[in-house]
Amino acid sequence: MTDQTQSVDLSKMAEDKSREEKSAGDERVRKVPTWKRLLHRPEFGAISGALLVFVFFFITAGDSGMFASDGIINWTTVSAQLGLIAISACLLMIAGEFDLSIGSMIGFAGMMMTIPAVYWGWPIWGAILFAFAGAMLIGFLNGYIVVKTGLPSFIVSLAFLFMLRGLTIALSILFTNRTIVGGIDKYADGDWLAAVFGGVIGKSLFTWFANIGLISSYDDGTPVVEGIPMVIVWCVFLAVVASWVLLRTKYGNWIFATGGDDKAARNVGVPVDKVKISLFMFTAFTATVYAACQVFEFGSASADRGVLKEFEAIIAVVIGGALLTGGYGSVIGACFGALIFGVVQMGIFFTGIDSDWFRVFLGAMLLIAVLFNNYIRKKVTEARH
Numbered sequence: 001m002t003d004q005t006q007s008v009d010l011s012k013m014a015e016d017k018s019r020e021e022k023s024a025g026d027e028r029v030r031k032v033p034t035w036k037r038l039l040h041r042p043e044f045g046a047i048s049g050a051l052l053v054f055v056f057f058f059i060t061a062g063d064s065g066m067f068a069s070d071g072i073i074n075w076t077t078v079s080a081q082l083g084l085i086a087i088s089a090c091l092l093m094i095a096g097e098f099d100l101s102i103g104s105m106i107g108f109a110g111m112m113m114t115i116p117a118v119y120w121g122w123p124i125w126g127a128i129l130f131a132f133a134g135a136m137l138i139g140f141l142n143g144y145i146v147v148k149t150g151l152p153s154f155i156v157s158l159a160f161l162f163m164l165r166g167l168t169i170a171l172s173i174l175f176t177n178r179t180i181v182g183g184i185d186k187y188a189d190g191d192w193l194a195a196v197f198g199g200v201i202g203k204s205l206f207t208w209f210a211n212i213g214l215i216s217s218y219d220d221g222t223p224v225v226e227g228i229p230m231v232i233v234w235c236v237f238l239a240v241v242a243s244w245v246l247l248r249t250k251y252g253n254w255i256f257a258t259g260g261d262d263k264a265a266r267n268v269g270v271p272v273d274k275v276k277i278s279l280f281m282f283t284a285f286t287a288t289v290y291a292a293c294q295v296f297e298f299g300s301a302s303a304d305r306g307v308l309k310e311f312e313a314i315i316a317v318v319i320g321g322a323l324l325t326g327g328y329g330s331v332i333g334a335c336f337g338a339l340i341f342g343v344v345q346m347g348i349f350f351t352g353i354d355s356d357w358f359r360v361f362l363g364a365m366l367l368i369a370v371l372f373n374n375y376i377r378k379k380v381t382e383a384r385h
């Protein structure tokens with residue numbers, strides 16, 4: 001090898017080393033450790049919390065039946081019910097707004113589909129569509145007042161919370177002279193739309209599971225779990241669709257932009273008012289899905305259904321990583337927040353702990369989640385500067 005060739009090789013090595021040193025010191029191309037990237041994900045806290053909760057109850061209630069097939073269905077169903085409304089509450093909170101009327105809407109929508117079917121002779125599918133139309137109209141009105149008056153959505157939706165709860169009680173007494181209306185299951189048999197919200201799917205699969213001994217069964221051979229309740233199917237379906245919309249579509253970008261800075265979003269052409277109104281309508285939609293699943297599960301509607309669910313939904317969303325100030329959050333995180341609720345609520349039952357401690361847990365989880373999210377927000381802000 002000549003001296004000239006050796007000199008060229010040394011020069012290339014020096015240039016490569018210099019380029020690597022510059023890249024290592026350049027913030028734009030510096031590699032971020034995996035644990036830091038995970039820490040900046042909004043759903044990280046909820047997923048970690050869910051794992052800790054599972055480990056805790058597996059140790060303390062592993063032999064109580066909590067993780068048997070019927071036990072799993074129980075806490076999954078409870079989680080899915082809350083997950084339904086947490087999904088819509090998450091999107092609305094990312095857009096910078098709240099809907100405190102979602103719990104009252106559950107009771108109101110249940111009555112809207114039960115009274116016409118049981119007392120007025122409407123077909124079940126017609127009563128269900130009537131409930132959805134009425135609920136989404138109220139959701140539109142809720143959002144329209146917020147965007148046109150500039151009033152805080154907290155105050156507007158709080159007013160709707162009381163109005164809807166009062167209307168549910170007053171109208172149910174006016175038309176039926178009672179606050180619990182039953183008997184809708186007799187009219188629901190064979191109705192095509194009722195089957196979308198009531199009943200289970202996968203009956204033959206679970207029967208096969210029982211036959212091969214994978215799950216337990218009763219003495220007559222009937223599996224203890226008939227199938228997957230429709231509320232779980234709805235929750236999974238809406239979670240997938242909402243997450244895809246939020247992360248993969250222009251409308252999802254509009255939601256983040258609206259919650260981040262609605263004035264700046266308007267200046268770049270984002271239809272902020274339409275986004276907010278549509279999200280209020282979506283919260284009404286998910287509340288009605290929740291109501292329909294409960295009505296056809298229990299065969300009745302009650303004026304007190306959904307009490308305090310609006311606050312549980314908000315807590316689940318915050319645990320899932322969403323900021324109260326808007327512009328940041330995750331649908332998957334909200335679902336894991338709801339899963340934590342369901343596991344803890346049923347876990348307390350299986351371990352025999354006084355159920356009053358569940359509310360203590362909710363408050364503690366909310367405080368911890370807010371502190372954790374505030375810490376992450378500061379770290380993200382520091383990283384950007």
